[in-house]
Amino acid sequence: MCAGIPLHYAVEPEPLDTAGAIRFAAEHAGINETFVVVNGDVLTDLDVSALIAFHKERGAQATMHLTPVDDPSAYGVAVIDDQGRVQRFVEKPALGTAPSNLINAGTYVVEPSVLQRIPTGRKVSIEREIFPLIVADGGLYAMATNDYWIDAGRPEPYLQANLDMIDAVRRSASAPAIEPGAKVDPSALVHHSLVSAGALVEAGADIKDSVILAGAIIRQGAVVHGSIVMGEVGNGASITDTMVGATGNVVPGVTLVHALVPDPALL
Template structure:
């Protein structure tokens, strides 16, 4: 069974980090999320992938290639115009089999897909939607589901207390190709507001299956940070780079830790990282490859992508800095969220 990964989103709520990159390429634990997704699906038996791209597609194609490096095969389809979730699936129709998986590739999840596929086959469904339960469903599309598992309707972002359930669309589907006949070609189509209601009205079998495991939409700054804290706490059990040399501290290759430097777990340090004397790193800090952290610095609850340079005496709290950012000497920053900052530039918080 092929897996279609929808990776064309703009990631507007994660700007400026995603200004010039697709959101699924955002690092999670120093590895692009979309690579994590391909690896975990491969480990569950998926060997053929189709990736639907739009925003800076070459960044994903150059990283994943034809998939041989990962032990899979990958094909690509490009959106020339914004097509929405259903439109992107329709655009990939020629590359899909009679039954296929669909994933929103910017949602971080770690779930077992085999029960979902089995449920779809047992119900002889046209579409089976993976569901996840959330405490507050008011920001999501909530399902009204029967005892038999059929979905009766979707309620988009219901007001508090008005949701028919706490089950939301997890962005994971098993679909039969016949469902694509309900999607018009060449225009933007919403799968929840247009396609699924059409299928339900036509009496097609649209079922929901509650999945277990980790799930979080990383589409906001707060959730992007939370994904990393969950990763460090091992609530999200993706592989971490490097070796856990002491409890809660993972360190990559060819790193230098200066005299008197203190690492407070949990901390992830990438490859070829230099940490200066008397620096204090952690807790809840992720440092990418080739970063340089100068003497007497303080980093806490902070994520640095590859190639960052933190100059002497700087203090970062709850910050996220993109590739190649430079933070000037003695800057004290709270909740800064920036990409490619240079020392002479003004840093906005």
């Protein structure tokens, strides 16, 4: 249950890729009507009801949300006509070869008939295998918007997404820089950072452009810049552009730049 809405979790026995996972989850939950798919690492202010209305108005088999980006080479790129019908779909084109700057933003409205096009028993990509089939049928549509959108699946955009919350960049969500329940010593310097409830920041700490998550401990005199911290940063330690996991412990006095703590190579 979340916000009064019952949740149903479908856990794949093995990774089935994007389309395989959608069919597995839909069948597991008994879905037999129009449904919405959202990539779990996407944060957006998209009006999903508007996307659903667009989908139904056009009688689409599937409809995707598109957003413009400066460099589309890391994403799926769509070319649409003036009705929003997708004419071409290219997944992660080589740099400089993209047919447009409108990318697949990871929110879809899908008809249950699409599920039958997804083979079972193997990995299936919706971007590389299923969408091209629907394009060939003329049934894939897309709606482009300029709503806030960020792919928060890597540390750098995850950090930015949190800072956007305190900068009031988003239309639908915001957060205070220091949340109620965070313990921050009055002598600590906290600049353009998010300190979550349950975090502890001791005397003389210097925090800038960082996210200090619940349970994190920033010890006396530690410097934390451009970093994400879930674990502990020791007395007088200095970290920059570093990610400290929940079990991470930065020893006192050390200086780290572009580091991961603990080091995944040692796990």
